[in-house]
Amino acid sequence: MNEIDDIxxxxxxxxxxxxxxxxxxxxxxxQDNNKNISQIFDExxxxxxxxxxxxxxxxxxxxxxSKVKDFNTxxxxxxxxxxxxxxxxxxxxxxxxxxSINPDLFVITEIxxxxxxxxxxxxVGDTGxxxxxxxxxxxxxxxxxxxxxxxxxxxPAGGRIPTMEEMQTIKPFIYKMIELLKxxxxxxxxxxxxxxxxxxxxxxxxxxxxxxxxxxxxxxxTFSLQYTLNTSKQGIREVKQKVWEDVQEVKKxxxx
Numbered sequence: 001m002n003e004i005d006d007i008x009x010x011x012x013x014x015x016x017x018x019x020x021x022x023x024x025x026x027x028x029x030x031q032d033n034n035k036n037i038s039q040i041f042d043e044x045x046x047x048x049x050x051x052x053x054x055x056x057x058x059x060x061x062x063x064x065x066s067k068v069k070d071f072n073t074x075x076x077x078x079x080x081x082x083x084x085x086x087x088x089x090x091x092x093x094x095x096x097x098x099x100s101i102n103p104d105l106f107v108i109t110e111i112x113x114x115x116x117x118x119x120x121x122x123x124v125g126d127t128g129x130x131x132x133x134x135x136x137x138x139x140x141x142x143x144x145x146x147x148x149x150x151x152x153x154x155x156p157a158g159g160r161i162p163t164m165e166e167m168q169t170i171k172p173f174i175y176k177m178i179e180l181l182k183x184x185x186x187x188x189x190x191x192x193x194x195x196x197x198x199x200x201x202x203x204x205x206x207x208x209x210x211x212x213x214x215x216x217x218x219x220x221x222t223f224s225l226q227y228t229l230n231t232s233k234q235g236i237r238e239v240k241q242k243v244w245e246d247v248q249e250v251k252k253x254x255x256x
Contacts, residue, residue, distance in 0.1 A: 065172035096149030190224030
């Protein structure tokens with residue numbers, strides 16, 4: 001086929017409404033009349049690319065995190081980790097912010113919000129502003145004695161709740177953060193980080209304000225930043241009061 005024939009063929013494709021190619025080489029769809037087109041596409045995709053199972057992904061995450069020896073390397077590993085399914089659907093990787101050298105306080109929040117995902121910057125928008133105010137009220141700051149990270153490094157499509165399998169992929173990196181940071185206290189904002197660290201599915205209402213232990217480090221769960229902002233007018237005062245009481249307990253623990 002010469003150049004003129006190529007051009008004529010492309011023009012025919014355009015006139016026929018064909019604007020997408022599924023393979024990088026021709027395929028004879030008539031060679032097996034017992035298979036429909038979708039089956040053939042699926043089989044050939046699997047031949048061309050090995051599909052990694054979620055269990056394999058979690059094994060890779062565990063092995064990768066276990067080899068990291070310092071915090072800066074951990075951040076680079078998180079930024080370059082390609083296996084979490086959520087990464088393909090999110091815009092940015094949000095891995096945290098603050099003092100990473102023996103901080104007094106380690107804060108874990110819920111998933112990144114839409115603005116964080118779009119900008120690639122952690123703790124921006126209303127929830128970020130609220131976090132900064134809360135930290136300031138207990139003499140903490142991301143510039144001095146606190147490191148904070150979302151519990152998931154990627155925003156699930158539509159802001160949905162991550163699956164248990166997706167959480168298991170991120171867990172080794174969060175645990176490695178704790179190991180390397182060695183904080184005095186861990187503060188959890190919401191049910192997602194609480195489930196991740198405490199390994200239980202109890203409601204945040206039933207566990208907030210109570211002290212737990214994570215490998216010798218005191219842990220306190222409280223309501224999520226987003227919930228605190230979005231609570232109805234009738235309940236917002238009560239929720240904010242409880243969050244205030246919880247963070248005051250953190251302040252006491254840090255000064256003891």
